[in-house]
Amino acid sequence: MKHPSRPVTRREFVASSSAAVAGVTLVTSLTGTQAQAAEAAGPFQAMGTRVGEVFDSTAIVWTRLTATPTRNNAGVVVPKRANDEPKRGKGDSKVSVPVEQLEGACPGAPGRVRVRYGTREDLSDAQVTEVKAASADNDFICQFKLAGLKPGTVYHYASEIPGAPPQAAVRGKFETALAAGAPGNLRFCVMTCQGYADRGHPDGHFIYPSMAALQPQFTCLTGDLVYYDSGDPDAVTARLARYHWERMFSLPRLIEFNRQHSTYWLKDDHDTLSNDSGPGASMGEFTFAEGQAIFRQQAPLDADGPSYRTIRWGRDLQLWFTDGRDFRSKNKMADGPDKTIWGVEQKAWFKRTVQESDATWKVLVSPTPLVGPDRKNKRDNHANEGFQHEGDEIRNWLKQHVPENFFVITGDRHWQYHSVHPETGVAEFSAGPASDQHASGSPGENPQYHKFHRVKGGFLAVTLQRDGAKSRILFEHRDVMGKVVYSWQKERAV
């Protein structure tokens, strides 16, 4: 997909850059009242910032310009569709007011924005990006790809609107990946499946302050980050789909977490379109193709890069992020060698890059399970009978090529588990849903698979530690408050 933002012309760039430089001088000479007036006029950044696709020398900073400084907290709440009611059809979202008047809406506003970034917290060494234009064409979203960064380094940044007072900027930080050869200890978190109505606290899910307390180097947001088909309302138009992102990611706890931590964003069925969805599907006027484009716009992602990617984090860790939606066969297709979730190219890329990697530990973060076990009536993922052929192919390949140092972490399932595939020994950790209220659906504990099984919310924390000539990887299931409920570790000589 092409990035929707219009390139700024040289003339506009020169004009806005000089205005920006002048703006800094101007702001320092504004009286308190004038500064307040400039800030009151907006635009604002009511959804904060996000930093994604952080590699050892690049990162993407995301922001969205808004008409108001905070979300619409006093707006209309759409009542949830009853479970036995059908999903809304075209033009029937049960929304009787303009989307801007809904609870949690953050109407966008046109304007200009740039990012100042550097290694010092006071940004005294900062570089500044070009100024970009936010408009309705790009849902008022601007993404900045920062390059030439130093590996294994904390960067501070300010997302600022030229001419606005400095206090209107959103400040944050992120940490770049360690260079491939560098040994280093690190921790990362994995979360998935966050409902809105069942988030557990008005300000957002408890897992966010709990993950922040662990000071992870990065966090994987592993799909179902909004539920378009939650019924409160169903996203039967692209505008309502965008409303789901506005409402969720303007929650104070999510803003606070996302501005301070690097994140990798993966999509699944509910944040692309609807339950178990794939190419060609639609919900009312809203199509799967629109859902793919909106995810790429709402998440800090490369505009043109593949939806699957791998990242090296130092000597000891390489991660794979797969896409389970873009290339999949229809769920109802008869199983066999041609039925796929990953598609031919992604599968070849996965096998090639896993074999090429000399990382001590190799971890696949997948939006859907590879091991399970899952419910018998499901036919959406590699743990289901409907995709058993490809599931067996991948699991057997892993057994043959990386039996010692490869792990799967999965999103999607609304219960936490550590399971080991009985025939191939492939190990899988399910992060679990983002709140206790969102937990359900397990077919039950299965002693043939499970080392751990818990139908509650939480997240997964993974810690890598060097100890002399050994590297240790530690997987911890944590509850929503951050308490360890299960841990498992393995060591390797390095």
Ligand SMILES: [Fe+2]
């Ligand atoms: Fe989910």
